[in-house]
Amino acid sequence: MSTVRIVRKKFSFHFLIFIMGLYSFHSIAQDKTVRIVQITDPQFGFFDENSGFEKETIQYSEAISQINKLKPDFVVITGDFVNNSRDLNQIEEFKRITAGLNNEIPFYLSPGNHDLGQNPVKEDFDIYFSHYGEGNDRFAFEYNNSYFIGLNSVIIKSGTNKKEEREQFRWLKKRLKKAKSSDVIIVFTHYPFFINDFEEDITYSNQSKEERLKYFTLFEKYGVDAIFSGHLHNNAEAEHNGILMITTNSAGRPLGKAEPGYRLIELKDGIINTKYINLNP
Numbered sequence: 001m002s003t004v005r006i007v008r009k010k011f012s013f014h015f016l017i018f019i020m021g022l023y024s025f026h027s028i029a030q031d032k033t034v035r036i037v038q039i040t041d042p043q044f045g046f047f048d049e050n051s052g053f054e055k056e057t058i059q060y061s062e063a064i065s066q067i068n069k070l071k072p073d074f075v076v077i078t079g080d081f082v083n084n085s086r087d088l089n090q091i092e093e094f095k096r097i098t099a100g101l102n103n104e105i106p107f108y109l110s111p112g113n114h115d116l117g118q119n120p121v122k123e124d125f126d127i128y129f130s131h132y133g134e135g136n137d138r139f140a141f142e143y144n145n146s147y148f149i150g151l152n153s154v155i156i157k158s159g160t161n162k163k164e165e166r167e168q169f170r171w172l173k174k175r176l177k178k179a180k181s182s183d184v185i186i187v188f189t190h191y192p193f194f195i196n197d198f199e200e201d202i203t204y205s206n207q208s209k210e211e212r213l214k215y216f217t218l219f220e221k222y223g224v225d226a227i228f229s230g231h232l233h234n235n236a237e238a239e240h241n242g243i244l245m246i247t248t249n250s251a252g253r254p255l256g257k258a259e260p261g262y263r264l265i266e267l268k269d270g271i272i273n274t275k276y277i278n279l280n281p
Contacts, residue, residue: 032268034144035072038188039063039262040230041250043114044090045083053093056252059260062279063251064100070264073143075105076150078230078248079112079190081132085124091131108139110150112190112231119158138168140175146186146267147179153189153229156211169214176222183270185224192229192247198240205232219243226272228265234258235276246274 042060044053067075077098082090101107109132116137117124128137137152152168155161179185193207193215194200202208207215219227226244234256236247249258259278266273 032144034146034267035070036148036186036265036267037067037070037072037075037262038078038228038230038248038265039067039075039251040078040190040248041080041112041233041252042077042094043080043083043250043252044094045087046253050084050087050090053090057093057097059279060094060097060251061100063262064097066277066279067105067262068100068102071102072105072264075101075107076110076148076188076228077107078110078150078188078228079153080114080230080250080252081109081112083114085115085117085127095131108148108150108188109136110139110188110190111137111152111154113154113157116152116154118154119160120154138171140179142179142182144267145182146184147175147182148186148188149175149179150188153191153207156189156215157191157207159208169218173218176218176224180222184226184267184272185222186265186272187219187224187227189227189229191231192236192245193227194238194240194245195232195236195247196238198238216240216243228263232256244272249276251279 042056044056047053047055081094084090098107111128116128139150141148149172151172155164155168191207192205193212195206198212200206220241220243224243226246229247230250232247233250233254235249235258238245248263249256249261251260251262254260258276259280261276261278264275264277
């Protein structure tokens with residue numbers, strides 16, 4: 001497992017703790033390694049163009065089995081749970097297998113364009129929430145002095161959900177203010193803000209330059225350390241102004257050279273480690 005980044009803002013915090021005579025308390029608090037699994041784009045129905053989902057069932061079931069053995073602190077599923085947001089069979093199969101996660105492992109959802117639609121309207125949101133739970137298109141919580149945020153990146157990408165995007169942006173600012181003193185701040189989304197270069201042109205697979213600048217200005221202000229996304233169906237790693245932008249390959253049908261799998265993220269003492277794990281190495 002490679003070390004991706006050392007979080008620089010943490011050293012002053014360590015020094016302050018030492019000066020205050022609370023170093024022993026800090027050591028206890030930071031002794032635990034936080035382990036997170038990001039899994040993305042199982043996309044039931046994609047292999048066989050909505051005529052079935054046998055391959056997705058096999059791969060996603062294997063992923064859940066492996067995750068149960070890893071026993072992470074929690075799991076984040078970053079979108080495209082299914083290929084057709086109106087296909088009840090696809091949705092129920094995704095939910096059935098996800099329910100196989102050990103009850104002691106919480107999981108959080110960040111929807112993809114195949115879950116909400118490219119330009120979702122009220123009916124799309126209503127259908128999504130009816131299947132996955134009201135409000136389950138974003139999340140924010142603190143754990144072991146690290147802070148984790150999941151965004152609905154579909155409404156950022158669409159350009160038509162301006163009201164919803166503005167409301168989410170205000171929500172994000174409030175959460176980042178709470179998170180500012182955390183050792184590590186990580187954001188999860190479906191769409192990557194960019195894939196290889198912050199200045200790259202907009203495509204189907206990334207956010208617009210305008211949105212990148214808007215969100216990264218906020219991320220830099222509040223000290224976000226890394227963003228983990230999906231959507232690409234391939235792996236990619238990049239960085240902008242000290243913020244990691246890591247895109248994780250699909251657990252379902254890949255569209256690049258990477259084999260289907262998921263990502264293990266480990267945090268300890270302000271250091272972020274990540275490792276992509278093939279389902280069938």
